[in-house]
Each structure stands twice: as structure tokens, then as C-alpha cells.
Amino acid sequence: MKNVRRATALISVVAAVVAVGSSLAACGSSGGAGTGSGATKIKIGYTADFSGSAAFAVAQKQGLFAKEGLDPDLKVFTNGPLQIQAFGSGDLDVGYIGPGALWLPQSGKAKVIGINQLGLADHLIARPGKAITSVADLKGKKVAVPQGTSGDMIFQLALKKAGLSPKDVNVVNMDPSTVVTAFSSGSVDAAATWYPLLDTIKKKVPNFVDLASDKNYYPQQTFPNVFVASNSYVDKHSATVKKFLRVVQQANDWIVKHPKEAEQIDAKYLKVPQENLSTATDYVKLLPSSKLVEDSKNGTVETWLDGLSTAFVQMGKVKSPLKAKDYYTADLYEAAAR
Template sequence: MPMSRREFLSAVSVTALGLSATACSSDDGGGGGKGGTVRFGYIADYNGASLLAVAEQRGLWKKHGVAVSYKPFVNGPIQIQALGSGDLDYGYIGPGAMWLPASGRARIVAVNTLTFADRVIAKPGITSLAGLRGKRVGVPEGTSGEMILNLALGEADMTMDDIQKVAMDPPTVVSAFSAGRIDGAGINYPLIDTIKKKVPDLVEVASTEKTGGNFPTAFVAGQKADRARDLKVVRVLQEANDWRAAHPEEAVAAAAKLLKVPVATVRSDASHVRALTTADLVAKTKDGTVAGWLDAMSDFFVKTGQLKKSPGADSFYAGDVYTEAAG
């Protein structure tokens, strides 16, 4: 039996796009939306929300002279669309949406974490990816769910043509898998934890933990740069990042408060995340490590057809802004 709307919203904190949680300073500097407020999008999970939760709780926006409002989204591609239409100033994306800034539709202003939360899951009785051949597999297109599905299919010498791909947004994947309307899915934690409440014996047939490689998450801005504003925003993210690294349990609690979900739920989600300090990210930006992560992602998306060619990371990662902000 599918979960009710109330149960689902409570479990994953995916609110209607018209709602927002707001953290504003008394300073209208920083540009952006109405009254100079910077409009910041996020996904309702630890990766997407923890730095914003810390920044709000610690008063970092006010400290750096930025007025801000938060707005939740169900995935990264929708935020990229909002950036392009001028309805959003900054947002958060996971690794599966990295092809969008690489295609010139946004700029990465800060790397957030490395994540290993993505899985291909199957209904009980299917024990390998080959068991999904000819089966209905739900996937949010353009996201990390599609990314892990493509990776897994390649490792199994299969393609999308070998399955019945069903494009769904993340909430629909949760309800469809839970109700048995699909046989498998490309999806991520913490949504998998929600699915397990209905299908505890689901099978994880592929995982980014086992594929190798690094899968960065990031904060993005629109194509038109506002360097002064970018520097302010990135400094907030960097300070929040270092506080999160030094206080992991408190950061989990802050994210849980913002998302209105149990601390244990967020703690489980955070277990699939590798956090890095700002100093480490600055060093990795300067020595080309971050560019290597992004180039590897772009090369992958060329293989999947989501990119026509692999651009240089410096064309869409504002590494100079990140290093200057830390200086």
C-alpha cells in the first residue's frame, strides 16, 4: 500500500516548491531578489541542507552582510532551471547534475562534499543488475540516480535499452517502488531509508561506494557572475563548512532542525558523506585535484550523451573565487 502524502512529507521533508524556510540578516547587501535578498535553493538532505542550516544557526549570513532566503527543491536540475530563469541566485546540486554546469548552464562557486549515497535498488528476489533486464526501473532524469544507473549498466555490459526506464521525480520513485509499481530504481539515501520502511528486504544491486571514483556535490550560481556577492556567499559557506567539519554531530542536529526530521535520520544520511575542510578544498583547487574530479564527471557525461564534449573544469568552476574567499 503506498504511503500517504503526509507520511511521505514527514519522512523526507520534500516540501512544496512554493514554501521556503527563511534566514534573513538586517543587511540588504548582496543583491539577488526582492529587497536585495539572496535566494538560495537546496535539496532536503544532509548534503544539500547542512551548511545552510549551520549558517542560519550560527548567524553567519548576518556576520558577512548577506540577507538570504532558503527554498527547497526536489533535485538539482530544477534549481539550474530556476537559476536560468532568474528565480534563484544560488543552489545545490549532487554529482548527477554536474553535466549542467559543464554544459554552461550554471557556475560552481564551491565544492561541498564527496558523496557515496547513490544506489540502484531492486525488489526482493532480484539479486543483480542483470535481473533488471526488461524490467521497469524508475529514475529521476539528469540526477545522481540516473548517474549510478548508467554506471551500473556499463559495468554489467548493459545499456538503457536493456531495461524499461521510467522517468520519475524522486518523490514518485519512493512511492512507486514502495507500492511495487516498478521493479528497480536509481535513487539515493536518505530516500532509500524511507523506501526501506515499506520494503525492508529491497536489494542494493549497485552502489557508488563500490564503483570507485569521487563524486562531488556543489553549490552553484547563475551564468552571470557577481563577484562581490559570490565572495560574500562563498565565505559564509566556507565558515559553515569548517564548523561542520569540527562539529559533525551538532551539524547533523542543525540540519535535522531545518529539515524537520529526526536527528537519527540525518545522521544515517551523513554516514554516506565525506566532508572536507576549506583548507583542503583550497589546496585541492590549487593543485588541480578538484578539476580532476570535475573532468572525470564530464568525461562520464560525454559517454552517456548528456554532454557533447568535455569542457575544462575552469570554464564552469570558479576556483579563483573559492581561493580568494578563503584568503
């Protein structure tokens, strides 16, 4: 009888352990994005602005990474070129870059795996009271430029249109956030920057002079923001790249339908006041993924990418740029949408 009681007690203990284990497993399976058993780790880079982070903010909010079996390790960077550098060290697998950094894929240092949004946020501005009313007036002036970025690109395009070269002005290479400080304090005469950084400048220098912007060149010149991946990652992990693309395609389509709500979600993700991003969608052209797939198939995307090659050659960023067909993985982007 005593043995029966011991056996019964042992069964009860085992049952309790199993129940606790089941409960813990259930908690684990309902955790954050990509935390489920067997999820694939993927290291993702982004910049702390709407174009650079909104898709990831929405994807996290809606559990899209988990849906595709991905466990994202999201890392913030100040610009695109630093992300491409991180590819080389293995610190990143995929990331986001603006149009100004597209010379790096054109140099063979990364693959463009998908289009994000079309940028309309870059501006070349001057401080008031500096006798600068046109780009031509920048000759001999001190201009803050975050080199290798979309700000640098619009600066170079504007100089060329005005018949000037970088040698005609005093170019000071600065980090994007430092550009804000330098322009606001008056330590430079002009600057190349973009929204939402320009919103911060506007609060301190509301009457700055707007010399040039993306809108002066669009649609003859298109400025795509893109998702990129290291060459080796695309070669070795194409299936994971397609999963990643499905995530950002779904996030993109939601953003297209809910732009203002997307601004709010991204503001919370970046932990900034919502008013900081309240006009973010005014400075990008949002396209549904179905349109981007169509434009990928008919060669429009390649035209956008190839259209920037001349500017990058003139900027001295690349001597012999690759054609888009050699660095844009259109097949992966299109397959991800099926």
C-alpha cells in the same frame, strides 16, 4: 512662563520619540540572519537532504549570513536540474546540485563556485522476489530513475559496467519522492535513489537487494556535491559570490568538526524527525575548507569534475563537455578563504 512649560513639554515628546526610534532600530539590528541595514539579498536554492541543506542550516543557526552582510532567500527544490532552470528565469542566484547534475555546468549553463561534500549516498536497488541479484538481471525490468540526478548517474555507470544500455531496461523517469512510493508499493522492479530517501524505503522494504552504489567506484571515480551560480550572477556579482562562499566554508568547517550535531541542526531546519538524518554523515565524505582550497589549487578538484565527463557523454547528457577550468571558478573559492 506658559511658553516655557510648552517648550519643556515639546522637548519631552521629541525625546520620547527618539528613544522609541532607537529602541526599534536596536531590535531590527539584532534580528535574523542578514536582516541588518544594508544587507545584500541573495536567492539560494537547496534540496531537502543533508548534502543539500546542512551548510545553510548551520549558517542560519550561527548567523553566518548576517556576519557577511547577506540576506538569504532560501528556496527548496526537489533536484539540481530544477535549480539550474531557475537560474535562467532569474528566480535563483546560487544553489546546490549533486554530482548527477554536473552535466549542466559542463554544458555551460552554470558555474561551479565551490565543492560541498563528496557523495557516497547513491544506490541502485531491486525489490526482493524479482529474480534480480545483479545489475545484469535488470534486462527487461522496470526501473524507476530520477533522470538528470546522481541516481541517474549511478544507474548509468552500473549498466555500463554490466554491459547493458538504458535501451535494455524499461526506464521510468520519476521525481525522487515518487521513486520511493513506486518502489515501496512494488509498481517497479528496481530503482535508483539515495540516502536519506533510501532510509524511508528500508522501513517498508527492509530486504531490498543493493545492486550498486557510489562506493563501488570511489576513489577511482569521485562524486562531488557542489555549489553553483548562474553565469550572469558570477559575472556581475563576484564580490557577493565570495561572501556566499565564505559563509558555506565556515559552515562546512563546523560540520566537519561536529557531524552529529550538524545532523540534528539540519533535521530541525528541514522539520523532520532527527532519526531521519541520524546516519546522514555516513554517506558523505567531509573535507575541511583548507583541504578543498589545496585541492582546488593543485588541480584535484578539476580532476574530480572532468572525471565525470565521460559518463555524461555516454548518458547522452552532453556531446562536448567543457573542461572544469572553463566552468569552475577556482579563483573565487580560493579568494573567499583568505
